Amino acid sequence: MLTLDKVSLSYGSFQALHGVDIHADEGELVVLLGANGAGKSSIFHAMSGLRRASGGSIRFGGRELVGRKPSQIVEDGLVHCPEGRKLFPGMSVLKNLTLGGYVHRRDSKGSQRLLDDVFALFPILHEKKDCPAGSLSGGQQQMVAIGRALMGRPKALLLDEPSLGLAPLVVRQMFEIIARINKAGTTVLLAEQNAYAALNIASRAYVIEQGRIVLEGSREELLGNEQVRKAYIGA
Incomplete structure (x- = not known):
């Protein structure tokens, strides 16, 4: 592969x-x-x-x-989740996640399904979806980074x-x-x-x-x- x-x-x-x-x-x-x-x-x-x-x-x-x-x-x-997370700290969790699916932006329904899957995998991110990513704990920020990568639909x-x-x-x-x-x-x-x-x-x-x-x-x-x-x- x-x-x-x-x-x-x-x-x-x-x-x-x-x-x-x-x-x-x-x-x-x-x-x-x-x-x-x-x-x-x-x-x-x-x-x-x-x-x-x-x-x-x-x-x-x-x-x-x-x-x-x-x-x-x-x-x-092939999707890369980088060392150090590389989030946009002033942007909301939701916006950070949405950016991960940018190359698939024309498929809004598919992106919404993926977002639901990410929230199912990381329930705390749904609770904090409107919070600035930089306000989260280190572990929660890493969840955002992985969730953002998953929004890219990786094989x-x-x-x-x-x-x-x-x-x-x-x-x-x-x-x-x-x-x-x-x-x-x-x-x-x-x-x-x-x-x-x-x-x-x-x-x-x-x-x-x-x-x-x-x-x-x-x-x-x-x-x-x-x-x-x-x-x-x-x-």
């Missing part, structure tokens, strides 16, 4: 990605593990068209994505550090919701530093260090890998 083949990416003279190979099959939940600055966000930026890969190929559903505009990639069904969803800065109870709830989204049929690529929580809901995982994939395997293989446990789980 989604394949990165020898993808490289540079920021000026700095090369952030070095020949990255990743694939995700339809319905999988695949985790990218790595420390801050390892290259996880760069991979997502290349996939979503925010940064153009300097080498290699990115294919989604048989279509080459390198060179396509971010809006076109969303229309193709595959890129979630970049959704647990960052959240309390442990909220993190547990967030991962339960991500697992529900995946089980409902959406392919998920999850970039995370919280290795234990992420691996527990994953199909497979990749470990990235300094812009290179250094390890890949099933959930069980990585949970049982001593190198991974020492570096990312702390046991």
Whole structure:
């Protein structure tokens, strides 16, 4: 469904990605593990068209994505929920969510059905739909960010550090919701530093260090890998 083949990416003279190979099959939940600055966000930026890969190929559903505009990639069904949420804090929760479906704005009935689904997944957002997004708690803001991404009608969803800065109870709830989204049929690529929580809901995982994939395997293989446990789980 989604394949990165020898993808490289540079920021000026700095090369952030070095020949990255990743694939995700339809319905999988695949985790990218790595420390801050390892290259996880760069991979997502290349996939979503925010940064153009300097080498290699990115294919989604048989279509080459390198060179396509971010809006076109969303229309193709690949939607990015960025690190740090990137909400419009002064705008209402409802308006933030509605913006997520902008590329599908001509289908107002479909967007309304999706909005109802988002409110069913996150009931607190319906209660706070008229509140400024910036007035919500960190966990609620992350719900808005994920809900906004779902409004883009993803076949595959890129979630970049959704647990960052959240309390442990909220993190547990967030991962339960991500697992529900995946089980409902959406392919998920999850970039995370919280290795234990992420691996527990994953199909497979990749470990990235300094812009290179250094390890890949099933959930069980990585949970049982001593190198991974020492570096990312702390046991």
